[in-house]
Amino acid sequence: SSMNTYCGIPDHMKMDSTLIKDLADVAKDYALLQGVLMRIQETPNSSELVTYAPFTLFPTPVPKEDFFQAVAVQTHYNTLVDKISRDPEFLQDALASTITVDDFTAKLFKIHEQILKEGRSQSIVLGLNRSDYMLDQREDGMSSLKQIEINTFAASFGGLSSRTPDVHRHILKVAGRLEESQRIMDNNPAAGLAAAVAKAWELYGSERAVVMFLVEECQRNIFDQRYIENELWKRNISTIRKRFEDVWKTGSLDQDKRLFVNGQEVAVVYFRNGYMPQNYVSEQAWDARLLMERSLAVKCPDISTHLAGTKKVQQVLTRPGVLERFFPDQPQVVEQIRATFTGLYTLDMGPEGDKTVAMALASPDRFVLKPQREGGGNNIYGSEICQVLERLKESTERMAYILMDKIHPSPAHNFLLTQGTPLQISNCLSELGVFGAYVRQGEDMVQNECVGHLLRTKSSNHPDGGVAAGVAVLDNPLLV
Secondary structure, X not given: OEOHHHHOOOOOOEOOHHHHHHHHHHHHHHHHHHOOOEEEEEOOOOOEEEEEOOEEOOOEEEOXXXXXXXXXXXXXXXXXXXXXXXXXHHHHHHHOOHHHOOHHHHHHHHHHHHHHHHOXXXXXXXXXXXXXXXXXXXXXXXXXXXXXXXXXXXXXXXXXXHOHHHHHHHHHXXXXXXXXXXXXXXXXXXXXXXXXXXXXXXXHOOOOOEEEEEOOOOOOOHHHHHHHHHHHHHOOXXXXXXXXXXXXXXXXXOOOOOEEEOOEEEEEXXXXXXXXXXXXXXXXXXXXXXXXXXXXXXXXOXXXXXXXXXXXXXXXXXXXXXXXXXXXXXXXXXXXXXXXXXXXXXXXXXXXXXXXXXXXXXXXXXXXXXEOOOOOOOOEEOHHHXXXXXXXXXXXXXXXEEEEEOOOOOOEXXXXXXXXXXXXXXXXXXXXXXXXXXXXXXXXXXXXXXXXXXXEXXXXXXXXXXXXXXXXXEEOEEEO
């Protein structure tokens, strides 16, 4: 097999299986030796093992035009998310049907309503987003950038993706491809994300106050977070890691609504946990979330920004005239954003939703059925769409889902290096993520930037699931 088969490098370089194995060993050893791609893995006896995070042996070719289109539109997506979060009427209308059937979204919305009733305590808004795309293969052979979703809550892998360029540069050098190794772009989302957190901390105005990472009990992806923490420590900004339980037990607000957790004033709450129903194991967890939302601390994200990232809002945004609501005098911005949309369809009760159901049942392989959930592994495909919709087509429960056109990326070959998995060539699909960071104080947008990218690659045998779900692996784009 030629190297061109899997990473877009000239095909005069033939690579036998022994060389591939040697390169894989070099890659894994380099990742561990340099401490660049690390994660926690649970062992059969329930102990924890520090190992390398899964990654591709070679970078994956990505068309330059599509890559730079995704980068160019990111600041507009930042602005869009911020505008949605400040438009309670829009959020109410967009989520009206969803909150009647989806308990999780309804509980989030209840907190949102309480904050609106009381009035927001903090005028500083911090947004760390990641917009995810696939390249849809068109009939004319060209690719088209199409958005899968935008993550406004705990957008991960900004840390580890800051180090994957080093790994692939090293592998290409060892493989004798110095020229191609120099085409791997620099990428440091961790620094850009941390800079936005640091700006929010600075605007908060207390050197004593800390940045609190709100985390899970067991965090396999802790090293990804540590990169951002370390960037903050470089700026002499103290960080702490706390769980919902810790906030409930030791958290309090003073008369000015300043948040204290275990006696420490919190300037910024950076949520890395709280986007799935199972993260709220008790009512105390919900109480802790409300306490933080009511506080003077800057929340990343705050409750309205969390809701702005729901699947239902994404679907409503594709309706005619909706983007114009947020960019009334900026037709070029509307055009840039709309160009990334794929088909998204409502399942609300009524003729339009009935049409969506009929369309999905007639051609299930053309679509993806998406619930209002984050974290990977939740989407429904193929014959399972028929099973779900046949059961729910006359029920209001169908309103908890949206339907999306299935994106058809062009597959490539690569080797996926995963702990405990045999080395073999795989037919792979890739997903491009672009990180955005913004800070607003009152009406003043202090910072609005695209701060890096992420490429995740998985076997085409798996329709759904990310790196955290154990399906995809980290990758780098090689622009072509």
